[in-house]
Amino acid sequence: QVQLVESGGGLVQAGGSLRLSCVASGRTLSSYAMGWFRQAPGKVREFVAAISWNGGMTYYADSVKGRFTISRDNAKNTVYLQMNSLKPEDTAVYYCARKVSSSYYYTTSYDYWGQGTQVTVSS
DSSP, X not given: OOEEEEEOOEEEETTOOXXXXXXXXXXXXXXXXXXXXXXXXXXXXXXXXXXXXXXXXXXXXXXXXTTEEEEEEGGGTEEEEEEOSOOGGGOEEXXXXXXXXXXXXXXXXXXXXXXXXXEEEXX
């Protein structure tokens, strides 16, 4: 059993920054790619970013490319999402998840999910 706990969300003005963390317990994440998704009210959950098991490869949604950076520290069993130049349209609940299937971009490729952390960007 794996438990993922996100933290670091909050209220920030447009143009500001936040750093999200996702800490795993129960089993090590070092063998797995990890992803961040987000879900705004009334919208489907969408891919934000993903990182390979060793951090060598990263993937981003076009909407966040150049503003967000995903990273990981396997020694701490933690994945991060640094979010800069935030926009009101980034407002959502952000989730981290463990990837177990081939595609990085689909929710169905991930098995364990955290409870989410709210990010609100004011204009």
